[in-house]
Amino acid sequence: MGKIPKPAKNRRNNAQPRRKKNDDTIAEDENEGPVTKKNSKEDKKLASSAENTRKKSKEKERTSKEKKKMSAEVTEKEKDSAGLKISIAAKALCRYLLDMKESSLSTYFDEYLSKYQPADQTSTEWEKNMSKNRSKDQKLYDKTRVQLTCQLPEDCEYINASTVKFDQSETEFIITQFPLPDTVRDFWRMVSQRKALRVIAIFEPYVDEAIEEWNKIPSVMASPATPTSGTEQASAEDAKVQTREQIVNNSVRCESTTLKSFFPLFSDHYMNLNGWLINTQRIEVDERDKSWVNTYSIEVVADGCSEANYVRLFNCTTWPWKKHPSEEKKLLALVRAPWKDMNPGTKPSDPIVVVCDLGLDRSATVVLTTILIELVLAGKPPDCDALFKKMRDQRAGCFTMSMFYTYAIRAALVYLKIMLRSMNDVTDDVKQMINDALMKVPFVKKYDCWFSGDPGSGQR
Helix, strand or coil: CCCCCCCCCCCCHHHCCCCCCCHHHHHHHHHHCHHHHHHHHHHHHHHHHHHHHHHHHHHHHHHHHHHHHHHHHHHHHHHHHHHHHHHHHHHHHHHHHHHCCCCCCHHHHHHHHCCCCCCCCCHHHCCCCCCHHHCCCCCCCCCCCCCCCCCCCCCCCCCCCCEEECCCCCCEEEEECCHHHHHHHHHHHHHHHHCCCCCECCCCCCCCCCHHHHCCCCCCCCHCEEEEHHCCCCCHHHHHCCCCHHHHHHHHEHHHHHCCCCCCCCCCCCEECCEEEEEEEEECCCCCCCCCCEEEEEEEECCCEECCCEEEEEEEECCCCCCCCCCCCHHHHHHHHCCCEEEECCCCCEEEEEECCCCCCCHHHHHHHHHHHHHHCCCCCHHHHHHHHHHHCCCCCCCCHHHHHHHHHHHHHHHHHHHHCCCCCHHHHHHHHHHHHCCCCCCCCCCCCCCCCCCHCCCC
């Protein structure tokens, strides 16, 4: 058996140092050099940085999930809170009626509200401009009247129109009389100067005795020519605004001898009011009730201007004079009309112009119904007496008959009854209170809410 050879001296010293597995890098393989102490430290630093990045990413992901969860919980709480506020506000409106000792709201109005007149109001300008007023009895207050800017020597700053605002709402209204033939230009000056993009016009041809000069308006008012379907409605942003020259070239001029309204009744027709062009761009018919309200898209080009403004005019021609609509759904459709093209929750800055014969009853009914619904949906209990007095403070003599005041409140209750029906967090006692309150204003016992859209969406 041979001898086992002795290990060579210095074998360990001549061998390459063994690299740690964790220290292997692509850079080293390419350089074919040994791992240095400096590179090892950098690798550890990079590894530590990557680990920290992973930790931060996980932490961020966890935080994001927690935030989403908290946001969902807050949204649910907000919904519950909104439902609770609406219920409280609806109850307050119901108690206004249910706590009355009088037999009906109409009796209450006649005994406690009808005679209210604000103190310290003057009507100097109304007295100076009698030829521009339809009524020689119903005054216009100096403090709240709309003042026009005069651009021509023949212009007048006076128009029979009142600004109406409410303390708990940002919505502004202008209530005005139906224009006289001599004040049509003043009306459109007001619309242009106040940047009013929405107008509600209410009168019934042949019947409204207060506006005799328009009572021969043709039946086309109820069935306008070349209408478009309500499903083809275009928003203000989609409207094709024309220049003065384009309107003249593309439209038919309404001659003064055929002028039957304060705006053209046919699409692609325009009227020239001493330099102001009023052009009906298109007409839209509500397919659900063609005889109730039609929407006119109107371009208004001020004298001396080349660019047109775009106005939507909601023309209601079948609301009888000195009567209420046959169904609450009709009034609610008219109240909702100016808001249909707006996004939920939008707060418009332009005022809503509401026109009827004298600007006292039907227009006031639209305004009161609108503000009652707005306040309740905002969770603000409405004070009906205070709202009535606020309107009387600004529009002299509005609500000449109890019928219109009571019908406005009834229509608001009907709207709320339908809206609350779809809310799960509303208790049965609130719904029952609304039913009981409706008994105080017994106009129409049967109704059917057919208008589209979520009543709670902020569109009215």
